Amino acid sequence: MTLHDLYLLSPELSLASLGMVVIILDMVLRRKGVLAAVSVVGLLAPLAFSISLWGDLSGEPDGQMVGIFNTLVVDKFSLFFKFLVMGIVALVVMSSVEYVSRLRQFQGEYYGLMLFSASGMMLLAATTDLISTYVALELTTLPLVALAAFLRDSRSTEAGIKFLLLSAMSSAVLLYGMTLTYGFTGTTQLVEIFERLGASLDATVPFGSHALFLGVIMIVAGFGFKIAAVPFQMWVPDVYEGAPTPITAYLSVASKAAGFAIILRVFYIGFGEISLDWAALFAVLSAVSMTVGNLVAIAQKNIKRMLAYSTIAHAGFLMVGVASIAARVPVGETTLGPSGVLFYLVAYAVTNLAAFFAIIAISNRTGSDMISSFAGMGRRAPFLAIILAFAIVSLLGIPPTAGFMGKLYMFSAAMKSDLAWLVVVGVVNSAISAYYYLKVIRVMYMVDPEGEEKIHVAYAPQAALYITALGILALGIFPGPLMTVAEKAVAVLFR
Amino acid sequence: MLPLDIAFWVMAAVGVATALAVVMEKDIFRAALFLVVSFLVVAGIFVLLNAEFLAMVQVLVYVGAISILIIFAIMLTRNAHEGNPFNSFQLPALVLSTMMLAAIAFVAVNTEWHDWDQLGLQVLPGDSGEVFSATEQGIKNVFGNTTQVIARLLMRDFVLPMEAASVVLLAAVIGALALVRENEGEA
Amino acid sequence: MLEDYFRQYGLIAIFTAIAVILPGSLLVVSWLLSFLRIRPSKPNDVKRSPYECGMELIGDRWPQFNFRYYMFAILFVVFDVETIFIYPWAVQFKQLGFFAFAEMLVFILILVIGWAYAWNHKALEWR
Numbered sequence A: 001m002t003l004h005d006l007y008l009l010s011p012e013l014s015l016a017s018l019g020m021v022v023i024i025l026d027m028v029l030r031r032k033g034v035l036a037a038v039s040v041v042g043l044l045a046p047l048a049f050s051i052s053l054w055g056d057l058s059g060e061p062d063g064q065m066v067g068i069f070n071t072l073v074v075d076k077f078s079l080f081f082k083f084l085v086m087g088i089v090a091l092v093v094m095s096s097v098e099y100v101s102r103l104r105q106f107q108g109e110y111y112g113l114m115l116f117s118a119s120g121m122m123l124l125a126a127t128t129d130l131i132s133t134y135v136a137l138e139l140t141t142l143p144l145v146a147l148a149a150f151l152r153d154s155r156s157t158e159a160g161i162k163f164l165l166l167s168a169m170s171s172a173v174l175l176y177g178m179t180l181t182y183g184f185t186g187t188t189q190l191v192e193i194f195e196r197l198g199a200s201l202d203a204t205v206p207f208g209s210h211a212l213f214l215g216v217i218m219i220v221a222g223f224g225f226k227i228a229a230v231p232f233q234m235w236v237p238d239v240y241e242g243a244p245t246p247i248t249a250y251l252s253v254a255s256k257a258a259g260f261a262i263i264l265r266v267f268y269i270g271f272g273e274i275s276l277d278w279a280a281l282f283a284v285l286s287a288v289s290m291t292v293g294n295l296v297a298i299a300q301k302n303i304k305r306m307l308a309y310s311t312i313a314h315a316g317f318l319m320v321g322v323a324s325i326a327a328r329v330p331v332g333e334t335t336l337g338p339s340g341v342l343f344y345l346v347a348y349a350v351t352n353l354a355a356f357f358a359i360i361a362i363s364n365r366t367g368s369d370m371i372s373s374f375a376g377m378g379r380r381a382p383f384l385a386i387i388l389a390f391a392i393v394s395l396l397g398i399p400p401t402a403g404f405m406g407k408l409y410m411f412s413a414a415m416k417s418d419l420a421w422l423v424v425v426g427v428v429n430s431a432i433s434a435y436y437y438l439k440v441i442r443v444m445y446m447v448d449p450e451g452e453e454k455i456h457v458a459y460a461p462q463a464a465l466y467i468t469a470l471g472i473l474a475l476g477i478f479p480g481p482l483m484t485v486a487e488k489a490v491a492v493l494f495r
Numbered sequence B: 001m002l003p004l005d006i007a008f009w010v011m012a013a014v015g016v017a018t019a020l021a022v023v024m025e026k027d028i029f030r031a032a033l034f035l036v037v038s039f040l041v042v043a044g045i046f047v048l049l050n051a052e053f054l055a056m057v058q059v060l061v062y063v064g065a066i067s068i069l070i071i072f073a074i075m076l077t078r079n080a081h082e083g084n085p086f087n088s089f090q091l092p093a094l095v096l097s098t099m100m101l102a103a104i105a106f107v108a109v110n111t112e113w114h115d116w117d118q119l120g121l122q123v124l125p126g127d128s129g130e131v132f133s134a135t136e137q138g139i140k141n142v143f144g145n146t147t148q149v150i151a152r153l154l155m156r157d158f159v160l161p162m163e164a165a166s167v168v169l170l171a172a173v174i175g176a177l178a179l180v181r182e183n184e185g186e187a
Numbered sequence C: 001m002l003e004d005y006f007r008q009y010g011l012i013a014i015f016t017a018i019a020v021i022l023p024g025s026l027l028v029v030s031w032l033l034s035f036l037r038i039r040p041s042k043p044n045d046v047k048r049s050p051y052e053c054g055m056e057l058i059g060d061r062w063p064q065f066n067f068r069y070y071m072f073a074i075l076f077v078v079f080d081v082e083t084i085f086i087y088p089w090a091v092q093f094k095q096l097g098f099f100a101f102a103e104m105l106v107f108i109l110i111l112v113i114g115w116a117y118a119w120n121h122k123a124l125e126w127r
Helices: A003-028 A033-042 A044-057 A076-126 A130-148 A154-185 A190-200 A210-226 A236-242 A245-270 A272-298 A303-328 A336-366 A382-396 A402-416 A420-446 A459-477 A480-493 B002-024 B028-048 B052-076 B090-110 B136-144 B146-157 B159-179 C002-035 C068-091 C093-120
Strands: A064-067 A072-075 B122-125 B131-133
Touching: A003 A033, A003 A044, A003 A064, A003 A072, A003 A076, A003 B159, A003 C093, A033 A044, A033 A076, A044 A064, A044 A072, A044 A076, A072 A076, A076 A130, A076 A245, A076 A336, A076 A459, A076 A480, A076 B159, A130 A154, A130 A210, A130 A245, A130 B159, A154 A190, A154 A210, A154 A236, A190 A245, A190 A272, A210 A245, A210 A272, A210 B090, A236 A245, A236 A303, A245 A272, A245 A303, A245 A336, A245 A480, A272 A303, A272 A420, A303 A336, A303 A402, A303 A420, A336 A382, A336 A402, A336 A459, A336 A480, A382 A402, A382 A420, A382 A459, A402 A420, A402 A459, B002 B028, B002 C002, B028 B052, B052 B146, B052 C068, B146 B159, B146 C068, B146 C093, B159 C068, B159 C093, C068 C093
Parallel strands: none
Antiparallel strands: A064 A072, B122 B131
C-alpha cells in the first residue's frame, strides 16, 4: 500500500472523515446550525478528489486504476456514482435544515450518520471484491437504520426495527450467496470469478452449476432488498412512512443508486459468463416489481407510502435495464441497458428528491403526510405545488421531463434485447401509475384548501428545490451530455 | 478418525437440539440460554474444521457479548416473563426452513466442487512472503496456522474492508447511543 | 492431524467431559437413591426457596431493570468486536511490521471517536 492507494481512496476517505469531523464538532460546538453548512461545504473535498481522479483516468490505457490489493477500483463507473451520491447528500442536507432543527440536540449525529452512509455507498460502487462489497453494504445500511428510527415516536421506531431486522436478514442471505460463489470459484475477486467461471461451467445446468444457481439467487435476493424489488419489498412502505422525510428521500434515491451500482458491477463483471440466466431472473423480477408496486400504490392515502410503492415500481423500471444484457451481443452496438440504468438513476434522483423536498416543505407546515392534506396547495403554496406537480409528471414519464427520457432509454434497451414483452408490461404499468400520480395533482389544484395560510420555505431548502426542478427539466430537454458520460462510465463493464 | 467423528456427531446433535429448543421454548429467557449453548457448540464445530480463529471469535463475540446483549434486552423488556406470544407463522416457517435445508443439501451434494489443484490455485503466502502451492504440505501450513494466515489477510489484502469495518462500528456506537438517549432537556 | 487435535484439545475434551459427567452423575445418583429411601425427601418452605441460606427475597421475580444496562451492553459488544480485529494482529505483530501497526492505529483511533462520543454524551456514567 502506497500513497497512491490512499489517493485512490481519497473521496471515500475524506467523506468518512467529514462525518467524523461533524460528530466531533457536534460535541464541541454550541451552535448546531453550523453543522449543516460544514457538511455541505466539506463535500467539496471529496468532490475535488473525484474530479482530480477523473482527470487522471484519461492517462490510463484501460480506463481504470486499481489499488489497495485489488479491492478498490477507480474508473468512470465508480466516479459517476461518487458524483451522484455527493450531489444527493448535498441536496438532502440542504433540505433537512428546517426539518432537523426540531431535533435540537442530535443534529450532529443526523448529519454524521448520513455522511457515513454516503461513504459506504461510494465504496460500494468502487469495490471489486465480495468481502469489501459486503462491508460497504453494511456501512451503507447501518447508519440508515439508526436514521430511520431517529424521530423515536412509535412509527419511526417501528420503521427502524423493521429495517434493522430485514436488512440483517438480507445481509445474511447475501453472505450465504457470496459464500457459495466463493466455495465454487475459490476467490472473492470479481474479475477472477469471471475467469474461473469460464473454465468450470456445466452447460446442462441452469447458471452453470447448482452452487451458482443457489448462490446467484441468494445474491439477487440480498441486493433486491437494497433496491426495494418485489418480493423483497416488505420493509419499504413502513420504513418510508415512519422514517424522517429527508431520510426517506435519501433512502429512496441514494440507497437505490448504490444498490444498482453494485448489481451492475457484480453481475456484468463477475457473472458475465452466465448473463442469460440472471438476465431472465431480473426480467421477471422487473415485471413483478412494476406491477405490484403500481397496483398497491393506487390504494394509498399517505403520500410517503404512495411514493414508497412508486419507488418499488421504479426499481422494476430500472431492472429492465439490468436485464437488457443481450444488448451487448452485437459488436459495436451501444451499451444501452446499463448506461440507461445510470441515466435513469440520475433522472429518478432529481425527480424523487424534488417531490420529497416539496412534501417536506408542505408537511412541515401542515404536520400531515396525508394526500388529502395537500388540498388546495395550488393556491396556498403555488411554488411548491408546481414543483411537486412537475416532479410527479416526471415520475409518470411524460415529456419534457427527465423521467420520460429515462423510460425511453430503458424501453429501447429492452427492445434491442428481444424483451418486447417486458416493454409491454412497462408501458401498461406507466398507464396504471398515471391514476395515482395524477390524483395528487388533482387534490392540489381542484380541491379547496383547508386553510388560507401561505407556506414559506427557508432559503436552503428552496435552493435544493430549484436545483432539482432545473435538473428534471434539463435532463428532459438535453439528455445527450449525461448519456454520453453514462456511456463512458459503463464502458468498464464491457471488457 | 473415529474420535473426531464422535465429537462431531455429539456436537451436531446438541447443536440441532438446542437450536430447536430456542425456537420452541415458551420462556424466552430459557430460549436465550439455549441460544448460548448452541453458539458454544458451533464454536466446537469450528474447531473440528481447523478454524480455530473463528471458534475464538464465536466464543468471544457470540457466547460472550451477543448473548449478554440478548439477556439484557429480555430483562429490560416489560412482560417478557409472559413468554413467547403464540406465533401463527410456525407452520410456514417450518415449511420454508425445510425447503431451504433441502435446497442447500441438494446443492452441496450435486455441485461439482473443484479442488484447489484443479483450479490451479495458489495457497496463501507464508511468513516470509513465499507462496505455498496447493500441495498437502502447503495446505497443512495454512490450516495449521489459521490465525496467522488470517492476520496476514486482514492486515494486508483486506485492509480496506477492515478499516471500513471500524467506521461501521463507529456508526453503530453513535447510532445505538443516539437512539437510547434520554432527551437531555428532560433529564 | 489426529494427534495434533488430541495434543491441543484433548485436555479441553477431558475437562468438558468431567464438567458434564460429575454434576450430572451426582444428580442422577441422588435421584436414584431417593428410590431406595436413602435420600430423604422432606421439603419445606425454607428448603424450597431459591437461596436457602441467602438473603430474603424482595419484590417481583421480574423487576424493571435500568435501561442504562443496555448502553453498557451495546458498548461492550462494539468494543468486543474491536478485540476480534486486534487479536490476529497481536498474534502476528512482529511479522506484520510497521504498516500493520499504522493500520491498527487508524482502526483504534476511529473507534476512540465512538468512545469519546459515548463519554461526551454521558453514556458511561451511572445515574
